[in-house]
Amino acid sequence: MRFQDKVAIVTGGNSGMGKEVARRFVTEGGLVVVNGRNAAKTETAVKEIDSSGKRAIAYVGDIALPATGDAVVKAALGRFGRLDVLFNNAGIFAPKPFLEVDEAEYDRFVDNILKGSFFAAQAAAKAMKAAGHQVRLVPARHGEEAVSKVVTDDSVVFLAVPDGAVSDYSAALARSSMPQGVSVVHVSGALGLSALAP
Numbered sequence: 001m002r003f004q005d006k007v008a009i010v011t012g013g014n015s016g017m018g019k020e021v022a023r024r025f026v027t028e029g030g031l032v033v034v035n036g037r038n039a040a041k042t043e044t045a046v047k048e049i050d051s052s053g054k055r056a057i058a059y060v061g062d063i064a065l066p067a068t069g070d071a072v073v074k075a076a077l078g079r080f081g082r083l084d085v086l087f088n089n090a091g092i093f094a095p096k097p098f099l100e101v102d103e104a105e106y107d108r109f110v111d112n113i114l115k116g117s118f119f120a121a122q123a124a125a126k127a128m129k130a131a132g133h134q135v136r137l138v139p140a141r142h143g144e145e146a147v148s149k150v151v152t153d154d155s156v157v158f159l160a161v162p163d164g165a166v167s168d169y170s171a172a173l174a175r176s177s178m179p180q181g182v183s184v185v186h187v188s189g190a191l192g193l194s195a196l197a198p
């Protein structure tokens with residue numbers, strides 16, 4: 001089987017796409033830590049994902065808090081002894097017209113999606129590195145990809161986070177139904193230019 005005895009963390013694994021991914025890991029022989037904030041929902045999902053009670057556990061916690069990233073990794077190592085995959089899926093999808101987004105909402109999105117996934121990835125990468133794995137970052141966004149093509153120093157990886165996010169939302173905003181006459185232009189940061197310079 002494809003994931004025989006490999007260990008995965010699925011953040012936001014108690015519903016939707018995360019739950020299906022967690023179920024698939026188990027079906028393919030894997031072991032899974034299912035994360036979510038809602039305890040009852042997460043426990044119920046774990047029972048649905050793994051009826052044997054041996055191949056999936058719940059870790060309840062808010063991934064927007066960096067400490068949760070550390071804790072969910074510790075839960076995987078403590079229960080299953082290793083970590084092979086982090087599926088950074090937790091997030092909120094609640095579209096709202098640009099002109100109506102307030103600061104509290106902006107912070108909620110950035111903390112949940114950007115900060116949460118960043119620190120979960122950091123915690124997982126630390127555990128994988130300590131176990132002697134080669135850590136391979138697979139870029140998912142064009143902004144991150146652009147940076148990852150030219151930069152090999154991991155000390156600047158964090159710069160790709162805001163850069164990728166700004167690049168992405170700028171492109172989305174440019175395609176959205178903004179009022180006539182409003183243009184959206186995203187200018188890439190100095191990082192790409194200086195990294196490309198000889």
Ligand SMILES: NC(=O)c1ccc[n+]([C@@H]2O[C@H](COP(=O)([O-])OP(=O)(O)OC[C@H]3O[C@@H](n4cnc5c(N)ncnc54)[C@H](OP(=O)(O)O)[C@@H]3O)[C@@H](O)[C@H]2O)c1
Pocket residue numbers: 011012013014015016017018035036037038039041042061062063064089090091092093112116
């Ligand atoms: N569905 C779409 O069309 C769409 C579009 C663009 C992006 N996305 C993104 O793709 C991912 C999956 O989408 P989906 O529709 O399958 O999502 P979903 O069914 O709404 O599930 C979201 C999951 O994330 C968890 N979650 C949210 N905030 C969390 C936090 N701070 N800490 C821990 N867990 C958290 C939720 O669990 P709790 O409720 O227990 O916290 C739930 O398990 C999400 O990140 C979503 O934002 C979805």
